[in-house]
Amino acid sequence: MTIFKDFDDLLGRLEDVTRQGDGFMAKCPNHDDRTASLSVKRFEDGTVLVNCFAGCSKDEILSDLGGTLADLFEVPAGADGYFSNSLEPQPVNKEHIDALTSYVDEANSKLHTPKALEY
Numbered sequence: 531m532t533i534f535k536d537f538d539d540l541l542g543r544l545e546d547v548t549r550q551g552d553g554f555m556a557k558c559p560n561h562d563d564r565t566a567s568l569s570v571k572r573f574e575d576g577t578v579l580v581n582c583f584a585g586c587s588k589d590e591i592l593s594d595l596g597g598t599l600a601d602l603f604e605v606p607a608g609a610d611g612y613f614s615n616s617l618e619p620q621p622v623n624k625e626h627i628d629a630l631t632s633y634v635d636e637a638n639s640k641l642h643t644p645k646a647l648e649y
């Protein structure tokens with residue numbers, strides 16, 4: 531079991547959380563962190579990885595968040611799935627869909643036009 535309601539809850543206990551690649555960066559709660567040096571990632575199975583680049587131990591970081599290492603397992607996804615709702619997720623918008631549609635159309639016509647001519 532985990533003390534975190536979900537991944538959003540975990541991120542909500544941190545400061546200056548920003549998206550970074552497939553994870554997040556935040557200020558480490560365990561040291562006087564001026565630049566966000568704590569990396570936080572959630573994997574599909576709910577395992578959460580925390581890593582302070584200043585070298586704080588995971589035990590210390592977790593106790594600052596109100597938990598223990600055991601709380602880094604089976605953390606439910608946030609309300610918006612893998613990514614937190616409150617952190618400007620990047621939903622698929624109309625431009626993405628249009629771009630993908632025209633790409634698929636183009637690929638499709640390249641694939642099928644020559645064949646169609648054979649008939």
Ligand SMILES: [Zn+2]
Pocket residue numbers: 558559560561563582583584585586
């Ligand atoms: Zn730290």
